[in-house]
Amino acid sequence: MAARRSTRLSAAALKGTGVDNISKPPLPKATTESKKRKISTKEDAKHVSNGVEDVPSTPKKKKVTRILPPVTPTPAAIGLMTLPYSSADIDDSTPPPALNRLAVPNGTNAPLISPETHRLISNKHVDQVSPSKKANITSTTKNILDDAIAHLIETEPKLKPIIEKHPCRIFSSEGLAEEIDPFRSLTSGIISQQVSGAAAKSIKAKFVSLFNDGDDPELHTFPTPSQICAKAIEDLRPAGLSQRKAEYVHGLAQKFHSGELTTELLFSASYEEVLEELIKVRGLGKWSVEMFACFGLKRMDVFSTGDLGVQRGMAALMGRDVGKLKSKGGKWKYMSEKEMEEIAEKFKPYRSVFMWYCWRAEEVDVSTLG
Structure with a gap:
C-alpha cells in the first residue's frame, strides 16, 4: 500500500510542470502482439518500427517517362543549306524571275553559281533550243512539277488532299529559278548540324563576318574556298564553330580550291557520282548529301530511307x-x-x-x- 501511495504522490507532484516523459507501464503482451504483423520481406520491414506496423500511405504511381523519338529532319531544319545564292545579303535575296528552262527529272535543275568566279551554270532556256528540237522537249521548269504531281496522285490517290493543302514551292518554276552556290550550301549544312536553327544562323553570320570588314551584315559576302583555305583552322573557331566543324569546313574548302570538287561536276554528274564524291568529304554524311541533292541541286528523284x-x-x-x-x-x-x-x-x-x-x-x- 505504501509503495502505491508513493507512486501516486510522485505523479501528482510532476503534474503541470510540463514534464511529459513519465514512464508508462508496459502494455499487456497480448495487446502488443495483436498489433504486430509478420515481416516476411525487406520491403515490409521498411514500414515497421519497434515491432509495430506503420500505417502505409497510398502508394504513389511511378511516373512513366515516355522516350520521345529523335527530332526528324525536315525541310524547315535544312533552311540554311537551301537558301538561294546572294552576292550580298548572307540570308537571302529576291530570287531572279522564273525562266522557262529545260528540266530533267534525273538531273540537276537548279542554276548553280561557281563559288570563286560566280559563273552561272544552268540548263538551257527553252528559247535557246533550236526549232527542230523543240518538238522533242518534254519537261521544262514550268511544267515538271505539274507532271510530278499528276504522277503522284495517279500512283497514290491518298496524296491528293495533302498536295492540295501544301503547294510545293521548292520545285515550282519560281523555286527552280533560285540560283544556288553549292559550296555555300554545303558549308551551311555543316554549320547547322546538331544545333538549333537560331544558333546555326548566328554562327553562320559570325563565320561570314570573319571574312568581311564593317558591321553591316547586309554588305557581307560569303567567303570563297580560297579565302577559307588562307586561314588556319583555329582562326575559324571564334565564329562559334567546334574544332571538328572548323576542320570539316576547312576540308570542304580545300576540296573546292584544289578542283577535286567543282560546280560543273555537281551540275552534270549523275546522282550516284554526286553521292560518291561528297560522301568522301569529312562532315558530310549520306543524309546531308541526300538533302543537298534534293533541295540544293533540285534533283527530282532523290529518296532518303534514313530520314x-x-x-x-x-x-x-x-x-x-x-x-x-x-x-x-x-x-x-x-x-x-x-x-x-x-x-x-x-x-x-x-x-x-x-x-x-x-x-x-x-x-x-x-x-x-x-
Missing part, C-alpha cells in the same frame, strides 16, 4: 498507327528501309516530290480515302 520524317509520313500514308512507336535495338523505326524502297519505286522519277509530301502526310486526314 525519320519520311519514314513516319510513309507509315501514315500506309494506314499505320504511327503513335505506337517502337524502338528496336536502340534505333527508331517506323518502316524498314526495304519496304520504303519498294513503295517509293512506284513514284520514280519524282521521288523527291514524294518525299517532300511524306513530311506533311500527318498534317492532313487521309483516312477517309480508305
Whole structure:
C-alpha cells in the first residue's frame, strides 16, 4: 500500500510542470502482439518500427517517362543549306524571275553559281533550243512539277488532299529559278548540324563576318574556298564553330580550291557520282548529301530511307498507327528501309516530290480515302 501511495504522490507532484516523459507501464503482451504483423520481406520491414506496423500511405504511381523519338529532319531544319545564292545579303535575296528552262527529272535543275568566279551554270532556256528540237522537249521548269504531281496522285490517290493543302514551292518554276552556290550550301549544312536553327544562323553570320570588314551584315559576302583555305583552322573557331566543324569546313574548302570538287561536276554528274564524291568529304554524311541533292541541286528523284520524317509520313500514308512507336535495338523505326524502297519505286522519277509530301502526310486526314 505504501509503495502505491508513493507512486501516486510522485505523479501528482510532476503534474503541470510540463514534464511529459513519465514512464508508462508496459502494455499487456497480448495487446502488443495483436498489433504486430509478420515481416516476411525487406520491403515490409521498411514500414515497421519497434515491432509495430506503420500505417502505409497510398502508394504513389511511378511516373512513366515516355522516350520521345529523335527530332526528324525536315525541310524547315535544312533552311540554311537551301537558301538561294546572294552576292550580298548572307540570308537571302529576291530570287531572279522564273525562266522557262529545260528540266530533267534525273538531273540537276537548279542554276548553280561557281563559288570563286560566280559563273552561272544552268540548263538551257527553252528559247535557246533550236526549232527542230523543240518538238522533242518534254519537261521544262514550268511544267515538271505539274507532271510530278499528276504522277503522284495517279500512283497514290491518298496524296491528293495533302498536295492540295501544301503547294510545293521548292520545285515550282519560281523555286527552280533560285540560283544556288553549292559550296555555300554545303558549308551551311555543316554549320547547322546538331544545333538549333537560331544558333546555326548566328554562327553562320559570325563565320561570314570573319571574312568581311564593317558591321553591316547586309554588305557581307560569303567567303570563297580560297579565302577559307588562307586561314588556319583555329582562326575559324571564334565564329562559334567546334574544332571538328572548323576542320570539316576547312576540308570542304580545300576540296573546292584544289578542283577535286567543282560546280560543273555537281551540275552534270549523275546522282550516284554526286553521292560518291561528297560522301568522301569529312562532315558530310549520306543524309546531308541526300538533302543537298534534293533541295540544293533540285534533283527530282532523290529518296532518303534514313530520314525519320519520311519514314513516319510513309507509315501514315500506309494506314499505320504511327503513335505506337517502337524502338528496336536502340534505333527508331517506323518502316524498314526495304519496304520504303519498294513503295517509293512506284513514284520514280519524282521521288523527291514524294518525299517532300511524306513530311506533311500527318498534317492532313487521309483516312477517309480508305
